[in-house]
Amino acid sequence: MFRNSRNDGEITKTIHKNIEKNYQQLMETFENCFDIVKRRLTNIEGRKVIVTFSDGLVTKDSIAENVIRPFLGFSFDKEGFSPRNLEDLKEKLLTAVDIKPEADFQKAVTKCLSGDTVVFVDGYDQALIIQTRGWPNRGIPKPDTQQAVRGPKEGFTETLLFNVALLRRKIRSPKLKTEILQKGNLTQTDICMVYLEGAVQEELVEKVRKRLQDIDVEYILESGHIEQLIEDNPRTVFSTIGNNEKPDIVAAKLIKGRVAVIVDGTPFVLTIPMLFTETFQVVEDYYTRPYYANFLRILRVIAYVLTIMLPGIYVALVTYHQEMIPDQLLETLIRASEGVPMQPAVEMFIMLLLYELLRESLLRLPASLGSTVGIVGVLIIGEAAVGANLIGAPSVVIAAMTFITSAVVNSAIDSIAILRILLLVLAAAFGVYGILIGLFMILAHLCTLRSFGYPYMLPLAPIRWKGLKDSVIRTSTKQILKRKGLL
Template sequence: MFRYISRVIRYLSLKNKNENNGAVTVENNNEPICADLKRNLQMIKEVMRDSSDVTIHEFNFGHDRRFRGALVFFSSMADRQEIHENILQPMMFGSLMLKEDVDMDFTQVETIKRNLISVTDCQNISLVSEIMENLLLGATILLVHGSKEALAIKSEKRKTRNIEEPGTEAVVRGPREGFNEDVNANISLIRRKIKDPDLCVEKFVIGEKSQTDVYIVYLKRVANPKLIEEIRRRLNRIRVDAILDSGYIEQFIEDAPLSIFPTISNSEKPDKVVAKILEGRAAILVDGTPFALAVPMLFIESFQIGEDYYSRPFLASIMRIIRFLSYLISFLGPAIYVALTVFHQELIPTSLLISIAGGRQRVPFPAILEAFLMLFTFDILREAGVRLPKAVGQTIGIVGALVLGQASVEAGLISPFMVIVVSATAIASFAVPAQTDSSTILRYLFLMLAGIAGGFGIIIGLLVLLVHLASLRSFGTPYLWPIVPLNFYGLRDVFIRMPIWTLSRRPSAVIWSDEGSYSQGSGLMPAPPGKNEGNSERKERD
């Protein structure tokens, strides 16, 4: 059934594409720059007619002021101080001091670049279209009368946030820094953690209008080359106007676009992304967003958090089991409650059944409708709470908890047990933030199944879910690895986290080769001196 739906959708999208093909017109302004400064400026003015923040500054330079030049930049993007100090001052005053016998031909931009201005990042360009491109990237264009080339000088100044603790992934123990919107800063955060020449940063520019920088970051000789090749292929086929967030990229390159389960993970935290890179994954960083993507994603990654590895293994393992349980509760809680109270009353202990019956006596609705009402109310509260300003947010909590919770029980609209079940479910769903989408949707689906067929419905739903999860792949990696297919070594870091000195191999489903499968030596268990020495040599790294 789903295959049919996906086929129909694919057909529709292909049809759409064919229709669009004729309409797309690419403006090809491949005219070369001419030697006449006036004409060039005229042309720029023509194109940028409606942009009031374009600044064109004409000036004369040379010891006898016989050369004419112009600077073109967006006043909103360029760093004026840099332009003044490093371009204008050397050109206007520096050239004044040149002795008359120094006869330099300043109609050549190359000469200016080499002798006059003091900037590092500049580029010779010869096409008008290139002028526009660089201008839009924030560069300053230096045009000189008589030259068929122009200089594009990087003088862009961006206002960015400081490196702050991310709001989505707070930790108690572990690095608190988070990515921000500046991709270069983000890459520097990664480079600071992996000081290895093998760390590759490949650049892509995606988006017809936004020209967004997208970087693939991976470790050569650890990441599978086929994986990188596949990412390049998928990135190259994206044709969109703009990339405003890494979410755009995610939706264009994911393996299972029609599944409710994400097959690409995202994170705001450099340490988490670096850990993934070190495991052989590739990170995709997008300019303008703090959320980095990482592929391939395994289902169990949703349950692993950084703190699992920073704290000692015992509590970390217990917390991981709690996370697995709370994921189950988050979508099965209301369903199991409805199935038990409507279909399988004999499974409830007698005293509990008597209490439930007493609590439900005045409730006029069937249990499934009651559950839907409560879940729906909870989702409204959550949505409202997220969007509202913080000051009003508290009010929502009070209204939600007191008015809706307590009053509806007292009014006999909802039974107290349903309130308990729904609140437990709601709390449980926040314990696994990476799977909040799927658990919210599954909660309604399973509730429906439980209302229709009770326990049988839940079991059927679980089977379908399992088959679906087992069929998913993320960039060639089975989604349920290491559970399906079973990998005993991989199980060391699933339901419990074994001590860090036992986790010496990278996940084999991500690496797919013997090369680079060890991340640390074996026999690293701390021991009193003299006991384990000699064993602790690193076993073949890389």
């Protein structure tokens, strides 16, 4: 009698030499699963075989040509062929490329549900796992979140194997290592850890490997799940793990000593560790001359400071520190705000809230409606609110400037939204002093953050002179391309 016990939904069966017992186990395991095909065969010598696969996740032509036809005897030689063990089947009969034996029934089931074909042969207590994955995919797309004028236009896809191949195409070295594991008790999602041997520190690789292995959840559907499960500081608003859609960015980070984590089913690849200075870096910085690249990086830093501080500074000045505003500008602001019933802080909070609502609606709506909603939200509603004296024109102008500056550093938009509201509240309560207190709190918090053991503010705090060559300001292209390793 075969073992068939269940513990929290887990299958604990074994593969038997008696193929009828294996078939019974398959029928019990895949009960009410119409998409699981269980094809029974008997070859010309009378040996029974069961071919099992998940319809929709495989290439049926490959199964028919490389699995079923050989077993039915079409590939036998004139003298006949009687396999003595599974190795004979692998080496002398089957024509598939990737074949592995498996003695664990649970692992065989997982492989079947992942798109592989599982073959049970009568007389053997092992199954053959044949790689026949071939589900529909959308090909190599153009990235949506990381637009670039110059450089490759290709992006990652939802298929893990394709994503690894894109990195192999960029780094053609045997030192590029790939380790795969499955996580999620129900989903058994494939997760691949990629690193460049010799460039990355072994302690970092071991730390990432251990955190991935320690994950114990029911399902993993996107790399964002992994990011939140393995990060050092889950309670911070700052991202301490990078995510990228472009293979050239991830390849460059691997060369610089990062570890990449690819999750099957998502085009976003994680890079570990992430430093705060990466917020102001884009891939085009390395494809253009350093002078213009540095000019753009400085603009991004200025835009980042303005987008989190500008609403708070405006509220602090017009509420508490009007003496710091030039007389003509102050007179203009007073005239523009006449008849508005709300305080500047309330106006600014409403405008920021409307801006976040507008941005969210533009992201969720179909592209055909997004432009229409943008025009209605920005022009019509804004103009009508000013004309009706519901909101002052200066608040609308400040909100518009904030919208522009935040788009420059879109990669940090999640933390920017929180910090902007925080500084606005402090400015409304304490004026400029509240903004200074808030900035000190933010800077102190940034200096306490770590990403897999690395200080988040490297190479600025603590200072690493070697790392400063590619921080807010980058050096010559020759020095950048010669540098390997994180610091």
